[in-house]
Amino acid sequence: MSGRTGPGRRVLDALVRADSVVMTSLSLLCALAVGAVLIVLADQPTRTAMGYFLSSPGDTFTLGWHAVWSGYAALFEGAVFNPGNSGMAVFEPLSNTLLNATPLILGGLAVGTAFRAGLFNIGVQGQLIMGAICAGYVGFAFRLPPVVGLLAALLAGVAGGAVWGGIAGWLRARTGAHEVISTIMMNYLALYLLSYLLGVPGFQAPGSNQAISREVSDTARLPQILGPDLRLHAGLVIAILAAVACWWLLSRSTLGFSLRTIGANPSAARTAGMNVERGYVTVMLISGGLAGLVGCSQVLGTNHALTGDIDAGLGFQAITVALLGRASAGGAVLAGLLFGAFGAGDVVMVANTGVPADVVSVIEAVVVLFIAAPALIRSIFRLPESRGGAAGVGQFAKGWNG
Amino acid sequence: MTGHTVTDTPHDHPAAARGTAGVPASARRRVLSGVAVIVTGLVCALAWGLGAHAGDAVLRLSAVGDGSPILQIRVPGRQAGLVLGAVITLLGAWQLARGFSRRAMRAVSAVVVGCFVLAFLCWAGTGQPGTPVSVFGLLQQSIFAAIPLILGALAGILCERSGVINVAIEGQMLTGAFTAALAATMAQHAGAGIVLALLAGGLMGLLLAVFAIRYAVNQIVLGVVLNLFALGLTSFGFDLLMQRDPDAYNNPSVLAPLKIPLLGDIPLLGPLLFDANILVYITYVLIIGVQVSLFHTRWGLRTRAVGEHPKAADSVGVKVRATRYRNVILGGLVAGLGGAFLSIGAVGAFGAGMSNGKGFIALAAVIFGRWSPRGAVGAALLFGFADALQTLSSAITMPVTIPSAFLSMLPYLVTFLAVAGLVGHVRAPAAGGVPYMKG
Numbered sequence: 003m004s005g006r007t008g009p010g011r012r013v014l015d016a017l018v019r020a021d022s023v024v025m026t027s028l029s030l031l032c033a034l035a036v037g038a039v040l041i042v043l044a045d046q047p048t049r050t051a052m053g054y055f056l057s058s059p060g061d062t063f064t065l066g067w068h069a070v071w072s073g074y075a076a077l078f079e080g081a082v083f084n085p086g087n088s089g090m091a092v093f094e095p096l097s098n099t100l101l102n103a104t105p106l107i108l109g110g111l112a113v114g115t116a117f118r119a120g121l122f123n124i125g126v127q128g129q130l131i132m133g134a135i136c137a138g139y140v141g142f143a144f145r146l147p148p149v150v151g152l153l154a155a156l157l158a159g160v161a162g163g164a165v166w167g168g169i170a171g172w173l174r175a176r177t178g179a180h181e182v183i184s185t186i187m188m189n190y191l192a193l194y195l196l197s198y199l200l201g202v203p204g205f206q207a208p209g210s211n212q213a214i215s216r217e218v219s220d221t222a223r224l225p226q227i228l229g230p231d232l233r234l235h236a237g238l239v240i241a242i243l244a245a246v247a248c249w250w251l252l253s254r255s256t257l258g259f260s261l262r263t264i265g266a267n268p269s270a271a272r273t274a275g276m277n278v279e280r281g282y283v284t285v286m287l288i289s290g291g292l293a294g295l296v297g298c299s300q301v302l303g304t305n306h307a308l309t310g311d312i313d314a315g316l317g318f319q320a321i322t323v324a325l326l327g328r329a330s331a332g333g334a335v336l337a338g339l340l341f342g343a344f345g346a347g348d349v350v351m352v353a354n355t356g357v358p359a360d361v362v363s364v365i366e367a368v369v370v371l372f373i374a375a376p377a378l379i380r381s382i383f384r385l386p387e388s389r390g391g392a393a394g395v396g397q398f399a400k401g402w403n404g
Numbered sequence: 405m406t407g408h409t410v411t412d413t414p415h416d417h418p419a420a421a422r423g424t425a426g427v428p429a430s431a432r433r434r435v436l437s438g439v440a441v442i443v444t445g446l447v448c449a450l451a452w453g454l455g456a457h458a459g460d461a462v463l464r465l466s467a468v469g470d471g472s473p474i475l476q477i478r479v480p481g482r483q484a485g486l487v488l489g490a491v492i493t494l495l496g497a498w499q500l501a502r503g504f505s506r507r508a509m510r511a512v513s514a515v516v517v518g519c520f521v522l523a524f525l526c527w528a529g530t531g532q533p534g535t536p537v538s539v540f541g542l543l544q545q546s547i548f549a550a551i552p553l554i555l556g557a558l559a560g561i562l563c564e565r566s567g568v569i570n571v572a573i574e575g576q577m578l579t580g581a582f583t584a585a586l587a588a589t590m591a592q593h594a595g596a597g598i599v600l601a602l603l604a605g606g607l608m609g610l611l612l613a614v615f616a617i618r619y620a621v622n623q624i625v626l627g628v629v630l631n632l633f634a635l636g637l638t639s640f641g642f643d644l645l646m647q648r649d650p651d652a653y654n655n656p657s658v659l660a661p662l663k664i665p666l667l668g669d670i671p672l673l674g675p676l677l678f679d680a681n682i683l684v685y686i687t688y689v690l691i692i693g694v695q696v697s698l699f700h701t702r703w704g705l706r707t708r709a710v711g712e713h714p715k716a717a718d719s720v721g722v723k724v725r726a727t728r729y730r731n732v733i734l735g736g737l738v739a740g741l742g743g744a745f746l747s748i749g750a751v752g753a754f755g756a757g758m759s760n761g762k763g764f765i766a767l768a769a770v771i772f773g774r775w776s777p778r779g780a781v782g783a784a785l786l787f788g789f790a791d792a793l794q795t796l797s798s799a800i801t802m803p804v805t806i807p808s809a810f811l812s813m814l815p816y817l818v819t820f821l822a823v824a825g826l827v828g829h830v831r832a833p834a835a836g837g838v839p840y841m842k843g
Binding site: 040043044122124173177179180182183184186187188189190191194195197198201318321322325358359360361363364366367368370371374375377378 | 615
């Protein structure tokens with residue numbers, strides 16, 4: 003983009019060249035359309051109307067439109083602004099959106115950073131569980147003064163995630179074990195380790211027969227940043243700082259340069275004198291550490307106690323966030339905010355309209371599917387062929403042969 | 405240094421592997437593996453030998469209540485553990501001192517694992533004196549647990565041999581499981597469930613094919629996203645239909661076992677292999693079918709050519725993309741069948757996310773089995789055995805109670821160790837993951 007052109011011209015250019023913003027918006031539009039189909043299918047009145055479609059087709063369309071409209075309106079009310087609220091409650095949807103976005107941003111950074119070095123970390127689930135276990139344990143087992151307690155718990159969480167990720171990186175470097183398989187298996191190992199710990203006296207909440215841990219002490223909690231009524235906590239600040247750090251690491255530092263080179267072409271990186279094996283271990287330590295922060299955000303900020311469901315699907319959502327954000331730090335923040343809004347709106351949509359919660363997870367998967375296939379979006383909207391612009395996420399993860 | 409370099413062309417690998425097969429492995433490897441085996445032997449002797457209660461363990465080898473004579477062995481648990489541990493330790497010592505050849509090491513590993521598991525069973529048996537530990541049940545359960553893994557692995561092989569990486573096995577199985585339960589309940593007929601599960605899996609395969617072949621999407625990313633898509637879609641359907649009215653949508657009967665007349669009467673093997681449901685028999689046929697056709701038919705040769713060197717295949721007139729489409733869709737069909745086994749073949753109902761990583765374990769079996777059906781079946785049986793061992797262990801009284809969470813880890817741990825320890829030495833189809841662009 004040259005500096006001389008005005009904003010209008012630039013928008014036009016972007017449309018014609020179909021750059022990443024336009025492609026992302028169009029993908030989102032397509033995914034919302036797929037979601038609309040599911041909402042219509044889930045709507046009882048519309049299904050009844052479909053039964054007599056031939057005698058009165060108008061009913062199906064009216065009711066279907068109504069279902070989609072009320073569904074997406076509820077999504078918006080839950081995520082951004084609800085006209086029915088007053089006072090501080092006006093900010094509640096936004097607070098929920100940011101609360102949901104926090105772990106997604108961190109998780110998206112974790113997956114995205116590994117992507118840049120050519121590794122596909124689908125073990126965020128396990129790493130965040132290990133991070134949450136360590137952070138939670140430090141948080142409730144030791145009585146530390148304020149600030150120190152929080153820092154110690156955060157450090158433990160990062161270390162827990164980093165070790166779990168680092169093992170996968172080390173195996174990839176040493177034995178060639180593909181991280182897609184090893185991290186998936188380590189997810190299950192972490193999951194069962196957690197379910198074991200939740201039954202161990204000293205870890206389990208005293209006097210409880212449920213699978214829930216002791217509560218993190220006050221000194222180790224992430225403080226709420228918008229007052230006591232809104233649940234948003236300082237994890238968001240950590241996420242933003244982490245995003246800036248990742249941006250700096252990947253685009254400004256020597257380490258980031260070598261990681262990106264390894265990701266683009268390991269053989270060339272090796273020829274250039276970079277240590278590919280060490281790069282794999284390093285990036286998985288970083289990625290795992292970021293995933294550990296997801297665990298911290300959940301156990302020190304959002305929930306204050308560990309349950310078997312501490313992951314809540316975040317590990318895999320992180321992958322979609324990273325892909326939607328095209329494995330960049332800024333992209334992860336925006337994608338995290340978007341999916342955070344989906345998550346917050348989803349709760350209200352399910353409560354108000356009775357649409358099953360999984361519509362949103364389908365929408366998220368479909369967005370990424372479209373993002374990954376720019377050619378499909380181009381053919382749907384009859385956009386001209388790209389001239390090497392808008393790189394997909396395709397160049398990152400490699401096949402089994404590395 | 406095990407990282408791949410540019411010189412790792414597909415052509416020098418098999419030759420290299422053949423050349424080193426009879427030669428002892430390098431000294432460092434030898435020492436490491438020798439020490440690992442010795443440690444295993446000592447653990448075996450200490451934990452399963454000395455840790456056992458005094459008295460005999462009873463191992464039952466025959467099935468219960470089919471009229472065949474009861475076959476039981478009484479083993480003194482403590483001595484068994486010590487002897488088996490000693491055998492393992494000796495093997496390790498030999499490896500450390502002299503070294504087995506690479507081929508012999510494979511057999512040695514099998515013996516070590518076998519001894520270790522046997523010692524474990526004897527140890528476990530001393531916890532419930534008089535009550536037998538059913539080895540037959542363990543084997544039966546292993547096969548049962550391995551069937552979906554085998555089908556998933558065959559699906560993976562069909563795709564990957566033609567050069568398309570299939571990480572979406574999990575999602576294909578999940579879709580198959582959902583459709584099978586839904587269709588079998590609504591049509592009141594198991595056959596409808598099987599057929600529609602096939603179709604659903606095939607559709608997922610088609611989706612994978614279109615995005616991977618036509619739109620050249622990165623195949624590993626695509627697989628993971630399709631898994632999420634399938635998880636979302638089936639959970640949506642589960643919420644919408646099955647949870648609201650289970651009787652009308654999620655109440656298929658479990659497929660009944662069919663005993664094959666003559667084969668089913670063979671002692672031990674008969675009840676083990678030939679008294680199962682129709683999907684198990686289809687699996688047998690598929691294993692042989694894929695193994696034979698992949699290596700002995702024109703279709704197989706073309707598939708492998710397309711997976712190794714699509715340009716060469718194209719230049720002699722093989723339609724690369726068409727071959728890939730066909731294979732990926734075929735793989736989807738087979739994975740859908742594996743899903744049907746999960747719901748209507750085993751449990752008799754669909755549960756949200758019920759594939760629970762089995763698609764990924766199947767994928768590990770593909771890699772561990774070096775992209776051959778025979779190898780993948782072996783790997784799937786190993787992983788199935790780990791699963792069955794976990795089921796058995798939670799059912800019997802052992803001298804020391806092992807927390808159930810650790811037992812549940814077993815199949816994943818075995819898969820993890822298998823892939824972590826051995827995958828570095830295998831080579832995937834050369835064109836795997838690379839979209840073919842003409843010209």
